[in-house]
Amino acid sequence: MILIRTISRFLLEFCVVCIAVLPAGIAPGTACAAELSNSACVGCHTTPGLSTRFPNSEKLPLTVDIGSLRSSVHGLQNCTACHAGIRKFPHPKNTAVNYRQFQLENSKQCEACHAEQAKQELESNHARALAAGNRNAAVCTDCHGNHAVGKPDVPRHRISTSCGKCHGAIYAQYINSAHGRSLLEIDNPDVPVCSDCHEAHKQEAPKTQAFRLGSPKICAKCHANRKLMGKYGISPDVFNTYVADFHGLTVTLFDKKHPDQRINTAVCTDCHGIHDIQKATDASSTVIKQNLLTTCRRCHPEATLNFPDSWVGHFPPTKDRYPLVYWVNVFYRFLIPVTIGGMLLFVLIDAGSRIIRRLRKGRA
């Protein structure tokens, strides 16, 4: 042990680039046959300022903050559990040519323990983007961190802030939305964070037709929940009333039968906004009366002043709200049973009498 320490101290003093470039004369694997233990690793990797450089001169810090590692969810793990390729000193030569490549390669280690999540992640937007050559696409460590891996949802807004690291513009919209504000202000457990709509590991591509057509169901997960909506005085019938109307019906049927077909009928987000959604009563809401015509005109460019009123909203018509619709409904609710009932009565009497007369005639 003393020998190892002596050699490693020697290396620290004379060779700052201790991993990438091993000094000539030290054949890899000869210095220490035994596997490295955690204490052996931290012996070097707690040295402040320890770092190496990639061929493109990017710096890779090699100092590990033991405190945050120990307080992380992996606090009791061995270093080699994740750094599986490093078993000996001197370490194998680092082959990554830049920092990003190093990150992409190292994040593959997570799969060894988190196979389920890794499998899900293969179906994610990030994995697809990465496969298409976008090296900025997030890998495990980009969201979860490396040594300081905490519970991703503690506190809950950590989820959205993690996404916000890369999706800053969308995050900026989100934190100013009805959902985002409530999340940040009171850490509201009821409002959606990014992963509630987009999933954590297997996010669907949000710009596909299938996602668009299925999106009302995402909103309905919360907005059709009577108990949850009751807490906020929001009508839980918004989804039912949407599906009962022209837009929602079309979308629902297409979603069921032809989810990949391009259909432009409005989904929730077309009127209410997506990441920047506001309360329907908020002055900046896209669906408040003052803004509704503008919103309608996004799909109905020739919409007239009266046109927005043709949307009854998410409420059943009453005597005070949309009285004309209410009274038409009342009219037919009476007319249909009275007319058809009367006709049925006549038909039954007539048919009965004919049967009786025929029977009598046959007997006679």
Place this chain on the structure above:
Amino acid sequence: MQSGVPVPRRFTVPQRIEHGILALSFTVLGLTGLVQKFALNPLSERLISLMGGIEMTRVIHRAAAIAFALLTVYHFIVVAYKFFVRRLEMTMMPCLKDVKDGLHSVGYSLFLRKNPPKMPRYTFAEKLEYWALIWGGLIMLVTGFMLWNPLVTTLLLPGQFIPAAKAAHGGEAVLAVLAIIVWHFYNVHLKMFNTSMFTGRMTRHQFEEEHGAEWDGLLAGKTQGLHAPVNTRRRQLVFVPAAVVFAALGTGGIYWTATVETTAISTLPAPSSEAKVYSPAVPAPQTMTQPATVSAPLIPHPIAGQEQCYACHGKSGMKPVPSNHDGRPVESCRICHRPGPPPKPKEPAAEKSAEREKAGGPKKIPHPTDKAPYTNCANCHGIGKMKPSPENHSGYPVESCTACHQ
């Protein structure tokens, strides 16, 4: 009842064709309309799929609506011709006798009356159905127009007329379809199979039973209320241009209905607020910073080889931890205590350690430590060795020697 009077033809060929087109368009409208009204019913869903989806169902519905509307124009022209030019008796006009016939009929069914009513060319049941069709058809045409062209409609009318039109269109549809099933099917198919819409004629027996009053009139030599066919030529001269204008207006109106408005864009709506998908936030949002640091004394010595903190910092150690740290496991030390700056150069420390030795502190190491046999302190300083360490050093690991002895 035997007589030489032939059973008159009830419907001409054009009338039967008209009825055929009406029946077809009504059936298609009813089917494609009701599956839209009750679209999420499993049967409706299957029918919609069968018709090629909801969009195609709507196209079929509108095509049938055009046929229905054209038929309406045609029917009004024919009726107007019969009324204004041929001046035929308006046998479809309801009158008080129809009410009496209806009551009489019910009375006969309930065995309150001995004989059934003797009814004219069109019975009360037929008149009821005809006028229900006229009334319902007009409502459907008007409300259908509003649903087809909501933008044009709301130019003139308040917005809520659109959902009201939808409610009326749906309600009227249910009413009409049920009425056809209950009233029409019973009266002309079930009660007795009335062939007059297919062959133009019905049996003498049926005719006598259904249209007793007309039959009596025929026996009495009365023709179908036909006035002398003189003068029709002059009336035709006026009627034909008027009918052409009406037909042009009607078909033009139907064409206009079908083409006037582009209700919605055919592309996807632009996102309400487009944000760049990949835009790394600088600085990163706060919660992804490292876990909060606690201000605890930094560790002033290398940690490698000295992980057993309590060897020195235990209660009986050289530098015991504060009493509020009791029970904290050794693994937790470095959660708060971070490695401090690197150890200071040796020379001053050597001087210092000489001073410390004088003051009763740890003894200075009087020999080099990097050459055998000095590399392992335990070689000489263990219990029973050449230079035993003091008794209170018995638990100290060999790695910790140089923490104090320099």
